[in-house]
Amino acid sequence: MTENGKLEIGIVGGTGYTGVELLRILAQHPKAFVKVITSRSETGLYVWELFANLREAYPDLQYSEPDVEKLKRCDVVFFATPHGVAMKLAPELVENGVKIIDLAADFRINDLRVWENFYGMPHAAPELMEEVVYGLPELNRERIRTARIIANPGCYPTAVQLGFWPLLKHRLVDVDHLVADAKSGVSGAGRGAKVGSLAAETSESFKAYGIHGHRHLPEIEQQLNHMAQTHVNLTFVPHLVPMIRGIEATLYGKLTRSISEDELQHIFEETYAEEPFVDVMPRGSLPDTRMVKGSNMCRMAVYRPQGRDTVVVTCVIDNLVKGASGQAVQNMNLMFDLDETLGLEAPALLP
Amino acid sequence: MTENGKLEIGIVGGTGYTGVELLRILAQHPKAFVKVITSRSETGLYVWELFANLREAYPDLQYSEPDVEKLKRCDVVFFATPHGVAMKLAPELVENGVKIIDLAADFRINDLRVWENFYGMPHAAPELMEEVVYGLPELNRERIRTARIIANPGCYPTAVQLGFWPLLKHRLVDVDHLVADAKSGVSGAGRGAKVGSLAAETSESFKAYGIHGHRHLPEIEQQLNHMAQTHVNLTFVPHLVPMIRGIEATLYGKLTRSISEDELQHIFEETYAEEPFVDVMPRGSLPDTRMVKGSNMCRMAVYRPQGRDTVVVTCVIDNLVKGASGQAVQNMNLMFDLDETLGLEAPALLP
Amino acid sequence: MTENGKLEIGIVGGTGYTGVELLRILAQHPKAFVKVITSRSETGLYVWELFANLREAYPDLQYSEPDVEKLKRCDVVFFATPHGVAMKLAPELVENGVKIIDLAADFRINDLRVWENFYGMPHAAPELMEEVVYGLPELNRERIRTARIIANPGCYPTAVQLGFWPLLKHRLVDVDHLVADAKSGVSGAGRGAKVGSLAAETSESFKAYGIHGHRHLPEIEQQLNHMAQTHVNLTFVPHLVPMIRGIEATLYGKLTRSISEDELQHIFEETYAEEPFVDVMPRGSLPDTRMVKGSNMCRMAVYRPQGRDTVVVTCVIDNLVKGASGQAVQNMNLMFDLDETLGLEAPALLP
Amino acid sequence: MTENGKLEIGIVGGTGYTGVELLRILAQHPKAFVKVITSRSETGLYVWELFANLREAYPDLQYSEPDVEKLKRCDVVFFATPHGVAMKLAPELVENGVKIIDLAADFRINDLRVWENFYGMPHAAPELMEEVVYGLPELNRERIRTARIIANPGCYPTAVQLGFWPLLKHRLVDVDHLVADAKSGVSGAGRGAKVGSLAAETSESFKAYGIHGHRHLPEIEQQLNHMAQTHVNLTFVPHLVPMIRGIEATLYGKLTRSISEDELQHIFEETYAEEPFVDVMPRGSLPDTRMVKGSNMCRMAVYRPQGRDTVVVTCVIDNLVKGASGQAVQNMNLMFDLDETLGLEAPALLP
Incomplete structure (x- = not known):
């Protein structure tokens, strides 16, 4: 804590898009003070030399060599690194009372055999997995609220989970044939x-990619599986959209019982009634990704086209905010007992 | 026919994107002579005043008032009009030996009750429907080859049909639960x-639209239905992509029997082996819409992700070419016994 | 003033891009309360029905019929209307102690003959012109600070003026041959x-337009002229850039005396040393429009290429923020003796 | 020559954008046969594996190791390589009767001291410079028509030269203060x-770059200088436009005498009256880059804004066609006494 009660924050690896986005969001957060930001390749550079939008917010902040001693003096450390970095530094930091929020995948997969198979390296901190909370x-x-280590969700997973949750919670869809047709902007x-x-x-241009097995599928x-409390079969096809930010996921499920669109709408609204960052749009409307550009909101709509037995959910987020850095700050707020929406109230930038 | 053996062509309503695209394609067609182009609103204007890319190809071509007498002297008339125009002029033209290619929807739906319900007007030429050929x-x-009236397919329908055809032909998918998640550029x-x-x-920005019932669904x-020779249930969700040209359709079906990706690939390749404008891409590759930009090609790939029982096809076309004006010229070539690819050989513009 | 000390704000004509941008900015302003927003065409609609990014910030705000009685009870009224509206309502409002900020052109041109000639209508409030302050x-x-009526500058004029100001102030350029080659995103x-x-x-696509005389030229x-205290001759060529937001102006002047780039840099930095929203970038760097997207900053750089006698300034703003609604809020802050940067601190959205 | 009278063509370095564009254009050229295409990094790959738009046009063409023996058997060799490659292979090829068209900068600058200074390497074939023709x-x-070695012009230089030529030819502008404000798509x-x-x-985003000295400036x-037959001073500021293809150059000159826009128009039209690929647009119109997308046309317009003494020319080309590969084919046509427009007649792709 700083003298004026701000959280002292470390960011490891802040030269990518989730890094600059974290800095942008934290610049507007009244309880945040970015104390250290590390980058091996850019040590010595001011952050505004890479990201000139931050010239006024961080006139003096420089990238430094990663240094555990410095990071230990932070209240919380965000990892905006490639996969494989957080798991190496986490044990020592956690032991010293530093809270960890990993924006990469190191702590997302409980089954470490699956993780190691996908990422092609041994996991460096298996002993921490038990206490990790999926953020x-x-x-x-x-x-x-009480976690020491947060595995911050991936961008596609956030959109797909939020869209399917009301359906799975109420066992409304056949879990053997779920389809998620997802689309992401290029910053992803x-x-x-x-x-x-x-x-x-x-x-x-527009294309599908990764059909054979995207790294977000596991x-x-x-x-x-956790939501449905059973094994689900999902076909997940990601696509690349010629825009910078935004994810849209169109989800398809076969209904297990007849249910009206009114009821579906009601179930979705009820599920998210208390959520500050999930907006179930009114019946008949549809979300655009631009409705959440730069904001931490997720917006969605649910349909039952032609009254047939397929339910369709369309769900949008900003992949860099609710899909990464915004959600990370939302988690930080919860971990430090702050108002959950602190620093995250700005409306989306439209047009 | 002109003296040097070119087809005399009329275009009704050439001020939209399918109109300018027809002109662009016909400018490169060695057997085409655009004799008349009509537009009520732009009468008197040179086409290059609207579309300056055509200054060299059509230095003297002017929009004129629609005039049946002039159109009657053409070999073929394309309708690049809003819905409802072609059906009014078609009877008199056909009677006078003029072939008709309608790029709008007037002749696409056999069940006129469905048509009238969707387009909100009575059909003006029901007597012609029997001889219409879906192009x-x-x-x-x-x-x-022998048709007098061609209903030129819609853009989404072209992509969705070509992608599903090998699967339906071989009864490989459960026709009760087909999903087409389609995406179009803004020129659509x-x-x-x-x-x-x-x-x-x-x-x-990116968004789904028309979930409740897009006009292309019927x-x-x-x-x-025709392909499957039975009633199918399709969930069709179109989306808008921030690019000018291109359609991608990702199609999902539940396999009716276990079949390897090799076999699927083989079936797709065999189905389209003789087709000049359908390219089944090699296993492991995936099509981008830019691979067909400005060209009449359809490219597709077929997958069975994770070896589960859902088959996925991704299929791309240029909505203005294979999805409209290029396909119309392909039909014209067939109707006049010309080489099917005449005027349509140019590779896609990439990048 | 509301009970908790917020300014009561009226917006006339809030359905365009400057309107939604005003609402977005004011949503983050701790001293702003939007009390009324009018639109003849959209009366009764919630603002979020047009601009879904504002669903959380303004859940209850509806467009209403313009009603002078309601507007009179505001502290300040913004006109985000087409030209010709503000001048009709301004007299009665001003008389009633309401401050006016007009984002259109009604009050920008002192010489009303020029104004009337350009806008093709008689001016409705010539008696107010004397007290108008150019914002x-x-x-x-x-x-x-003490004005009752602000003529909020146009977007191109803001960029061009800020870029030329240090040169004109120090009489460094030949005022007979100024060139402003300006480029705007499509939201303009x-x-x-x-x-x-x-x-x-x-x-x-990219194009020049309005060479014969853009409405911003006068x-x-x-x-x-005012800056140079003499008559200047400017060649102003605007261009359209395929992006939503942003203006870049590249300015050319013939130097009246030899001066090094170091001196030029110093003069620019000194001119804007105290300005919260003008950033003279370090020598050797160049601004992108994305460095100010969504923010009220103007960034610029000055060069003397090849050491010859032409000086070049490149200057970027967000046309909807510093070029319109952000500057309007900056003016409001000054008029009500608030911190000038209130509500305008958010860094640009990058990427 | 092939048996059926086609030119046998070699392309060195065909993995970049000018390479794929050459292949696209040559695919439509009735007298062209691409016999060999080399790439060290991609040897063995089919060209369609990199550029799937070419699958039908070049089903069997593979990248091969650069091999002078094979290249010697070509009629013409295009260099679509980085700078520094053509000058090394050219001497041996030319000696063997192969014509050379270099799309890079090796032969563009007559003053080799300038060249060596800019490109940071010694020139490998100074003895050839005398016979090089600027294409x-x-x-x-x-x-x-009679050249053995063509230095194919750069993209910016093509647009700037064509725009200034009528003015310089008629000594209409002060050559001490020329300004070229140029904008390019990202494929550049x-x-x-x-x-x-x-x-x-x-x-x-949009930005100026390279103000201190772009490599195209010399x-x-x-x-x-050559056009004006005297030394000119040009201020050249390139900019980056968020689009793939296209260059627009807005050129400014101070008139040396009073001249009406009618006269200017006449001089421009007369200068280019016989040119198949330069279009002086009618008075009052302005070119967009999309009017030349994918085509070899240059379109331009000339203005004298507000009747003052500054003349403005706006000039557009497709940087990959008239600015590179299309112009190279135009040069090839001339060198082999073919119709200059062969393979280059296709209208621009619009929209």
Whole structure:
């Protein structure tokens, strides 16, 4: 804590899009003070040299070499790193009373064999897994409040889980044939220099990718299994949209019983009635991703087209906010007993 | 026919995107001569005053008032009009030996009660419906050759049909639970001045729309019924992509029997082996819409993710070419016994 | 004033992009309460029905018929209307002690013959012109504090003035040959349904427009004349960029004396040293419009290429924020003796 | 020559955007046969594995190791390589009667000290410079017909030269104060994996760059000097536009004498009256880059705003066509005495 009662915050690996987004959000957070931000490759650079939008908010903040001693003096450390970094530093930090929020995948998968298979490395902190809390407040709010380590959900998983939750909770869909047709803006691919992410390669085009098995699939299935309290079969097809921010997930399920759109609407509204960041839109409306651009809101709508036995949910988030850094701050607020919406009230930027 | 053996062509309503696209394609067609183009609102204007890309190809072509006498002297008349225009002029033209290719929906739906219900007007030429041929060459090539009236397929219906056809032909999927999650660029909404089509409203955003019943749904279901030779149930959700051209359809079906991806690939390749404008991509690859931008190709791939019982097809076309004007020219080529690919050989524009 | 000390605010004509942007900014302003928003065409609609990003911030705010009696009870009224509306309502409001901030052009041009010629209508409130203050705080801060009527500057004029000001102030450029090559995103054209503003017409394209005389030219020249205290000749060419937000102005002047880039940099930095919303970037860097997206900052850089006698300034703003609604709120803060940056501190949204 | 009279063509380095564009254009060229295409990094790959738009046009073409023996058997070799490659292979090829068209900068700058200074390497073939012809057909058509080595112009230089040529030819502008404010789509930065070219970095943003000295500046100045037959001073500021293709150059000059817009229009029209690929648009119109997307046309308009002494030209090309590969094919046509427009007649893709 600073003298004026602000949380002292460390960010490990803040040169990517979730890093700059964390800084942007924390700049508006009255209880946040970013004390240290690390980057091996950019040590010495001011953050505004990479991200000039932050010139006024962080005139003096520089990237430094990762240094556990410095991080230990923080109240909370966010990992906005590639996979495999957080699990190495977490044990020592946790032991020293620092709370951890990992925006990467190190702590998301309970079954470490699955994790190790997918990420191709041994897990460095299996002993911590038991106490990890999956940071989706709509599901795990109370456990988040007392957690020491948060596995912040992936972007696709956030949208897919929030959309399916009311249906699974009420056992309304056949769990053997769930379909999630998801679409993401290009920032989801990160700030790495790859030909496939060039503007001239992705603009004015749309495609499916990763059909054979996206790295988010195990996370989503683990969570849907948990929600359904049984084994689900999900077909998950991600797509790339020529826009910077935003995820839309169109979810399809076969209804297990006849239910009117009015009832569906009621169930969705009731499920999320108390949620500050989930908006079930009025019947007949549909969400655009721009309705949440830059904001921590998730908006969704539910339909039963032509009155047949398929239910359709469309659900949008900003992949960098509710799908990453905004949700991380929401978790931080819960962990430190702050108002859950602190720093996250700004409306989406539209147009 | 002109003296040098070119088809004399009329275009009714050439001020929209399918109109300019027809002109662009016909400009490269060695057997085409655009004799007349009509537009009530733009009479007197040179086409290049609206579409400056056509300055060199059509230096002298002007929009004129629709005039049946002039149209009667054409070999073929394309209708690139709103719905409801072609059906009024078609009878007199057909009677005078003029072939008709309607890019709108007037002749697409066999069940006129359905048509009238959807389009909110009585049909003006029910007596012609029997001889209309639905202009999807991959399905109806021989009938198209001798047709007098072609109902040129809609853009979404083209993509969805071509993707589902191998599966339905071989009865590989449960027809009660088909899902088509389709995405279109903004040119699909036409050149009308609507707030919802403004750049500031659609750029940097993605959304589902028309879930309750898109006007293309009856056309798609009619055709899938025909393919499956039974009644199918399709859930069709269109989406708007912030790009100008292109449609991608991701299709989901529950397999009726276990079948390997190799076999699926083989069935798809065999189905389209002789098709000049359908490309089944090699196993492991996936189509982008930019791979067909400005071209008449349809590219697709088939997958069985995680070896489960859901088959996924992703299929791309350019909505203005294979989804409209290119397919119309392909139909014209067939109707006049020309090489089917004439004027349609140009590769897609990439990047 | 509300009981808890907030300004009671009226917005006339809040259905366009400057309207929604005002609402977005005011939602984060601790001293603002939007009491009434009017729209003839949308009376009865909730603002979130048009702009779903505002669902949480304004759950109950509805458009109402313009009603002077209601507006009179506000502390300040913003006009986010087409030209010609503010001048009709202003006299009665001002008389009743309501402060006026007009985001349209009604009060921007001192020479009413020029105004009437450009806008094609007689001016309805010539008697008010004398007390109007042109709301560019960097030039007129003290006069703004006590003004009753603010003419909020246009978007292009804001960028061009801020970029030229240090040069004109120090008489560094030949005022007979100024060039402003300016570029704007598509939101600058407004939310009206026009073919020329469709996504399919403006995406993936770039063009100059309005060379013969853009409606912002008289405003810019009046202000540059004022800055230079002599008559200037400006060639102003606006261009349309396929993006939603942002203006970049590249300014060219012939130097009147030899001056190093270091000196130029120093003069620019000194001119804006105390300005909260003007950032003279460090030597060698260049601003992108995305560095100010959604924020009230203006960023600029100054160069003397190849050491020749032409000076180049590049200057970026968000056309809807510093170029319209953000600047309007900055003016409001000054007029009501609030911290000038209140509600305007959020960093730009990047990426 | 092939047996059926086609030119045998080699392409060195065809994995970038000018390479794929050459292949696209040559696919439609009736006298072209691409015999060999080389790429060290992609040897063995089919070109359609990189560029799926070419699957039908080049089903069997594979990248091969650069091999001078194979290239020697071509009629013409295009270099679509980074700078520094063509100059090394050119001597041996030319000696063997192969014509060379270099799309990079190796042969563009006559003053090799300038070249070596800019490109940071010694020039490998100074002995060839004397016979090199700068491949701008509008200036050098007759010399191109008999050339053995063509330096294909850069994209910015093409647009700037064509726009200034009528003014310089008629000595209408003060050559000491020329300004070229140029804007390019992102494909101009090439297909290299760079953070600055990512979609998430360049979309929805606009910026000036390279003010201190773009690598195209020496080429432009050399050519303008040549046109003006005296030394010119040009201020050249390039900008990056969030679109894939297209260059727009807005050119400013101070008139040396009073001249009406009618006269200016006449001079421009007369200058380019016989040019198949330069379109002086009618008075009062303005070019968009989309009017030339995918085509070899250059379109321009000339204005004298407010009747003052500054003349403004706006000029658009497709940077990959008239600015690179299309112009290269135009040069090839001239060198082999073919119709200059062969393979280049397709209208621009609009929308």
